[in-house]
């Protein structure tokens with residue numbers, strides 16, 4: 001789960017990582033009083049789940065009160081279009097004290113599955129061009145897996161002793177937070193070194209492990225569903241494992257392994273999956289009807305492939321669920337069904353007798369043929 005910058009900065013503060021003074025504003029009548037609380041110069045920042053806000057007009061530095069009012073009114077309510085997250089409406093802005101930046105550096109911690117641990121990443125050239133630096137001068141980026149003795153090699157960045165010590169302290173605090181709060185990503189870009197010689201986090205990006213939310217109640221409450229894909233939110237409500245993808249074939253499967261195999265089959269037919277959807281082992285016909293509704297409401301979907309291996313989930317339950325869902329919705333796309341396992345004959349009968357248009361296939365190779373023709 002992602003959280004907003006202002007929420008991440010709250011966590012930073014709790015762990016003793018310095019951040020600028022700020023106030024959050026979510027409505028236009030409050031803008032002026034919020035700016036007056038912070039004073040000028042200040043920075044107006046769109047609070048949306050996206051990076052690269054600076055490049056899309058979502059971060060502006062204001063020197064005077066007039067400028068601050070103008071930028072705040074522009075940014076609050078705007079539709080931010082970024083390279084990272086597409087279109088996002090800005091419902092909240094952070095008004096933050098500006099600092100005198102001497103240098104912007106980069107710091108992050110990531111949960112690195114391939115190395116089976118947490119890695120830290122540091123670069124003396126941070127800011128908005130960090131991706132560019134990674135492409136052109138990867139040797140300038142310091143990265144290392146955190147071992148038992150955590151001695152970050154901050155001195156490699158080439159700063160004075162006083163600055164290096166502050167950077168190292170921040171990295172250690174960030175690491176403590178990362179572990180205690182079950183994070184998968186904690187990024188500070190830029191981490192600013194000020195003209196006065198302080199090191200302060202100007203941006204904060206934090207992702208939390210969804211599977212740990214049950215024991216992270218404070219973070220769990222930071223969830224902002226307006227930032228999430230509405231279909232994923234709906235699926236979450238019904239306990240369905242659903243992830244939106246960018247293909248055109250909606251698929252419904254029981255079991256993650258079967259879901260992966262099904263996506264391969266769709267690829268073999270020259271198409272790609274519009275989603276990953278695992279209805280799970282003991283799904284009721286009601287849950288299946290909900291899953292089917294989600295597939296139908298995805299505008300990218302041009303055809304649906306239901307591939308079920310009936311074990312705990314009986315094929316007749318599944319058949320009832322989808323016929324029920326199809327009766328209440330207008331379905332104007334092909335629905336291909338492959339049933340195998342418990343009660344597959346009864347399931348196929350329910351589908352065939354429903355008077356609705358299903359294409360029941362008997363094998364995966366037949367499914368590939370039909371999918372190819374879509």
Ligand code: GDP
Nearest residue numbers: 043051052053054059098099127189190202203
């Ligand atoms: P992002 O583009 O979404 O990553 O947003 P950031 O929070 O990183 O802001 C983008 C840029 O705005 C930073 O790289 C800074 O150059 C600038 N910025 C942010 N805060 C301040 C500030 O307090 N003072 C000044 N002068 N610039 C700032």
Ligand code: MN
Nearest residue numbers: 127189190203
């Ligand atoms: Mn940033």
